Amino acid sequence: MSGLDGAAxxxxxxxxxxxxxxLLVALYLVWWLTFTRMHLPPTRFVQRPPGATATSQGAEFRxxxxxxxxxxSDGDEPVAAAAxxxxxxxxxxxxxxxxxxxxxCAVRLVGPEGRTWxxxxxxxxxxTPDCVPRDAAVGAVFPVETxxxxxxxxxxxxxxxAVTRYDAGTESVLVPGS
Amino acid sequence: xxxxxxxxxxxxxxxxxxxxLGTRVSEESADYAxxxxxxxxxxDYDAGRAxxxxxxxxxxxxxxxxxxxxxxxxFVALRLHVQAPGTEEVRFQQVALLAQGxxxxxxxxxxxxVGAEPGFETTRLVLFxxxxxxxxxxxxxxxxxxxxxxxxxRLQVHLGITAANAAGWAAAAQGREIAYEADxxxxxxx
Numbered sequence: 001m002s003g004l005d006g007a008a009x010x011x012x013x014x015x016x017x018x019x020x021x022x023l024l025v026a027l028y029l030v031w032w033l034t035f036t037r038m039h040l041p042p043t044r045f046v047q048r049p050p051g052a053t054a055t056s057q058g059a060e061f062r063x064x065x066x067x068x069x070x071x072x073s074d075g076d077e078p079v080a081a082a083a084x085x086x087x088x089x090x091x092x093x094x095x096x097x098x099x100x101x102x103x104x105c106a107v108r109l110v111g112p113e114g115r116t117w118x119x120x121x122x123x124x125x126x127x128t129p130d131c132v133p134r135d136a137a138v139g140a141v142f143p144v145e146t147x148x149x150x151x152x153x154x155x156x157x158x159x160x161x162a163v164t165r166y167d168a169g170t171e172s173v174l175v176p177g178s
Numbered sequence: 179x180x181x182x183x184x185x186x187x188x189x190x191x192x193x194x195x196x197x198x199l200g201t202r203v204s205e206e207s208a209d210y211a212x213x214x215x216x217x218x219x220x221x222d223y224d225a226g227r228a229x230x231x232x233x234x235x236x237x238x239x240x241x242x243x244x245x246x247x248x249x250x251x252x253f254v255a256l257r258l259h260v261q262a263p264g265t266e267e268v269r270f271q272q273v274a275l276l277a278q279g280x281x282x283x284x285x286x287x288x289x290x291x292v293g294a295e296p297g298f299e300t301t302r303l304v305l306f307x308x309x310x311x312x313x314x315x316x317x318x319x320x321x322x323x324x325x326x327x328x329x330x331x332r333l334q335v336h337l338g339i340t341a342a343n344a345a346g347w348a349a350a351a352q353g354r355e356i357a358y359e360a361d362x363x364x365x366x367x368x
Contacts, residue, residue, distance in 0.1 A: 021236045082365050083363075
């Protein structure tokens, strides 16, 4: 009986030790991630030729079109851009190259002098999704769309759309093929 | 002392150390720069420019013709302008009205931050509810402190309420409505 109790206690101790070790490793990783993010140099953007692709999180992005518009539909409602600004709509084909548990399809519009814009926080109901389905099969191809709000003065200097990478200091800037 | 007790004491010490470090890291740093701006003038702030204008006082807030709030104190409304002419966004993480006697009023019904994306100007209506007896030398203060604190900047704008005219401002607020339609307006910088 006491032998069984001793084994149970030893088992509990090892679970506690494992939990504490995992917690300490997690704390170290959070600290390391915070420190490196604070000290990383700005992202370097690499301009790619028209029609080139970029891969992130197991998905291959090809920019099909990059169009500016004064109004964007939110379901049936047109939504005007801010004063002295326009919407820029980026449409991609995304090919799933590997199964991934998390896929964000995060992209940034790259403008003159290193300015970048992300998709606005305001939700607009659009027909085309902004990322591939979570359970997408490898090899499947999906149309994906995202949009940005850009100062009118910067539209002429747009460089393209950068696909966000989480494992490198450079990001490929895509432009549509001819 | 048994091994289990030693492990417990060490674990407790590690937990206390981690909490202390976390508290220290997130504590607001004493290392900051203050940018004082006259009312109605934008000055350099963080990676852009910011300023305050259109100060109003009242006791009722009205939106789309409906009274949304009323107070026995005084509502102070102002417009906060934030410009981001460079490559970085410019953001206020905290806003407050500083009054005499180390009194500070937090924003009334505000979102947590006010900011502008690169190439944009954001104008935001900022509201405060203050005591009518403490409106002398009210000063707007905005900060860009972050979770992991370090050097940060503060914008301070004196609203123009002095000891000589405070009674007039307080009297003017009584029964007055402050009408507002949009909390935030954004425009591209030319």
